[in-house]
Amino acid sequence: MKKLAGILLTALLLCALCVPALADEGVSYLNKTVANGVVQTEQKTVSAVCINATAETWGSADGGESWYVLDDTITLSCRPQILGTVNLILMNGKTLTAPNGITLEGSNILNVYAQSDDVSEMGEINAAGTNGNAAIG
Numbered sequence: 001m002k003k004l005a006g007i008l009l010t011a012l013l014l015c016a017l018c019v020p021a022l023a024d025e026g027v028s029y030l031n032k033t034v035a036n037g038v039v040q041t042e043q044k045t046v047s048a049v050c051i052n053a054t055a056e057t058w059g060s061a062d063g064g065e066s067w068y069v070l071d072d073t074i075t076l077s078c079r080p081q082i083l084g085t086v087n088l089i090l091m092n093g094k095t096l097t098a099p100n101g102i103t104l105e106g107s108n109i110l111n112v113y114a115q116s117d118d119v120s121e122m123g124e125i126n127a128a129g130t131n132g133n134a135a136i137g
Contacts, residue, residue, distance in 0.1 A: 090123025
Protein backbone atom coordinates (compact mmCIF):
# COMPACT_ATOMS: atom_id res chain seq x y z
CA MET A 1 0.00 0.00 0.00
CA LYS A 2 2.86 2.40 0.85
CA LYS A 3 4.47 1.66 -2.52
CA LEU A 4 1.24 2.51 -4.37
CA ALA A 5 0.87 5.74 -2.38
CA GLY A 6 4.47 6.65 -3.25
CA ILE A 7 3.87 6.02 -6.96
CA LEU A 8 0.69 8.12 -6.93
CA LEU A 9 2.43 10.97 -5.09
CA THR A 10 5.33 10.91 -7.58
CA ALA A 11 2.92 10.96 -10.53
CA LEU A 12 1.02 13.89 -9.01
CA LEU A 13 4.23 15.88 -8.51
CA LEU A 14 5.36 15.21 -12.09
CA CYS A 15 1.99 16.39 -13.43
CA ALA A 16 2.23 19.55 -11.35
CA LEU A 17 5.59 20.35 -12.95
CA CYS A 18 4.02 20.13 -16.43
CA VAL A 19 1.23 22.63 -15.77
CA PRO A 20 2.09 26.24 -16.62
CA ALA A 21 2.01 28.52 -13.60
CA LEU A 22 -0.60 31.25 -13.45
CA ALA A 23 0.64 34.58 -12.13
CA ASP A 24 -0.58 34.92 -8.52
CA GLU A 25 -2.26 38.26 -9.07
CA GLY A 26 -3.12 40.27 -12.12
CA VAL A 27 -0.19 41.52 -14.17
CA SER A 28 -0.09 45.18 -15.17
CA TYR A 29 1.00 46.37 -18.60
CA LEU A 30 0.86 49.47 -20.77
CA ASN A 31 -1.69 49.43 -23.58
CA LYS A 32 -0.92 51.96 -26.30
CA THR A 33 -3.39 53.09 -28.93
CA VAL A 34 -3.31 55.80 -31.59
CA ALA A 35 -6.33 58.04 -32.09
CA ASN A 36 -6.19 60.93 -34.56
CA GLY A 37 -2.39 60.71 -34.65
CA VAL A 38 -2.07 60.92 -30.86
CA VAL A 39 -0.58 58.03 -28.88
CA GLN A 40 -2.58 57.26 -25.78
CA THR A 41 -1.29 55.08 -22.93
CA GLU A 42 -3.50 53.20 -20.51
CA GLN A 43 -2.31 50.93 -17.70
CA LYS A 44 -4.29 47.69 -17.60
CA THR A 45 -4.21 44.52 -15.51
CA VAL A 46 -4.87 40.97 -16.70
CA SER A 47 -4.42 37.38 -15.52
CA ALA A 48 -1.58 35.70 -17.40
CA VAL A 49 0.25 32.38 -17.59
CA CYS A 50 3.97 32.47 -16.76
CA ILE A 51 6.26 31.63 -19.70
CA ASN A 52 7.73 28.14 -19.42
CA ALA A 53 11.23 27.58 -20.88
CA THR A 54 10.23 24.20 -22.33
CA ALA A 55 6.74 24.90 -23.74
CA GLU A 56 6.60 24.04 -27.45
CA THR A 57 3.44 26.07 -28.10
CA TRP A 58 2.09 29.33 -26.76
CA GLY A 59 -1.56 30.05 -27.26
CA SER A 60 -4.65 28.14 -28.19
CA ALA A 61 -5.10 25.62 -31.00
CA ASP A 62 -8.62 27.00 -31.52
CA GLY A 63 -7.14 30.37 -32.51
CA GLY A 64 -8.33 32.16 -29.38
CA GLU A 65 -6.59 34.85 -27.36
CA SER A 66 -4.07 33.98 -24.62
CA TRP A 67 -2.10 36.07 -22.15
CA TYR A 68 1.44 35.22 -20.99
CA VAL A 69 3.91 37.00 -18.72
CA LEU A 70 7.69 36.83 -18.62
CA ASP A 71 8.19 37.07 -14.86
CA ASP A 72 11.77 35.82 -14.79
CA THR A 73 14.80 35.94 -17.09
CA ILE A 74 14.80 32.67 -19.05
CA THR A 75 16.34 30.99 -22.06
CA LEU A 76 13.99 28.86 -24.15
CA SER A 77 15.10 25.30 -24.83
CA CYS A 78 13.02 24.98 -28.02
CA ARG A 79 11.45 27.09 -30.77
CA PRO A 80 7.88 27.69 -29.52
CA GLN A 81 5.03 28.05 -31.99
CA ILE A 82 2.49 30.86 -31.59
CA LEU A 83 -1.13 29.69 -31.95
CA GLY A 84 -4.00 32.18 -32.18
CA THR A 85 -3.43 35.60 -30.61
CA VAL A 86 -0.72 35.54 -27.96
CA ASN A 87 -0.28 38.61 -25.77
CA LEU A 88 3.10 38.60 -24.03
CA ILE A 89 3.85 40.97 -21.14
CA LEU A 90 7.55 41.53 -20.48
CA MET A 91 8.00 42.43 -16.82
CA ASN A 92 10.50 45.18 -16.12
CA GLY A 93 14.12 44.02 -16.17
CA LYS A 94 13.35 40.48 -17.41
CA THR A 95 14.89 39.00 -20.58
CA LEU A 96 13.51 36.26 -22.81
CA THR A 97 16.27 34.62 -24.83
CA ALA A 98 15.11 32.51 -27.78
CA PRO A 99 18.29 31.06 -29.33
CA ASN A 100 16.21 29.07 -31.84
CA GLY A 101 13.67 31.85 -32.42
CA ILE A 102 9.87 31.83 -32.17
CA THR A 103 7.58 30.42 -34.89
CA LEU A 104 4.85 32.82 -36.00
CA GLU A 105 3.03 31.77 -39.16
CA GLY A 106 -0.20 32.40 -41.03
CA SER A 107 -2.90 34.39 -39.26
CA ASN A 108 -1.38 33.86 -35.79
CA ILE A 109 -0.48 37.04 -33.88
CA LEU A 110 2.12 37.91 -31.24
CA ASN A 111 1.53 41.17 -29.33
CA VAL A 112 4.28 42.26 -26.94
CA TYR A 113 3.58 44.63 -24.05
CA ALA A 114 5.85 46.48 -21.62
CA GLN A 115 5.27 47.62 -18.06
CA SER A 116 7.17 50.89 -18.44
CA ASP A 117 7.84 53.64 -20.98
CA ASP A 118 11.44 53.82 -19.75
CA VAL A 119 13.65 51.79 -22.10
CA SER A 120 16.20 51.23 -19.31
CA GLU A 121 13.50 49.46 -17.24
CA MET A 122 11.66 47.47 -19.93
CA GLY A 123 11.92 43.73 -20.36
CA GLU A 124 13.40 42.48 -23.62
CA ILE A 125 13.40 39.66 -26.15
CA ASN A 126 16.63 38.39 -27.68
CA ALA A 127 15.75 36.02 -30.53
CA ALA A 128 17.92 34.42 -33.20
CA GLY A 129 17.00 32.77 -36.47
CA THR A 130 18.42 29.32 -37.17
CA ASN A 131 18.34 26.92 -40.13
CA GLY A 132 17.05 29.63 -42.46
CA ASN A 133 14.21 30.63 -40.12
CA ALA A 134 13.49 34.20 -39.06
CA ALA A 135 14.17 35.06 -35.42
CA ILE A 136 10.42 35.61 -34.99
CA GLY A 137 8.35 34.43 -37.90
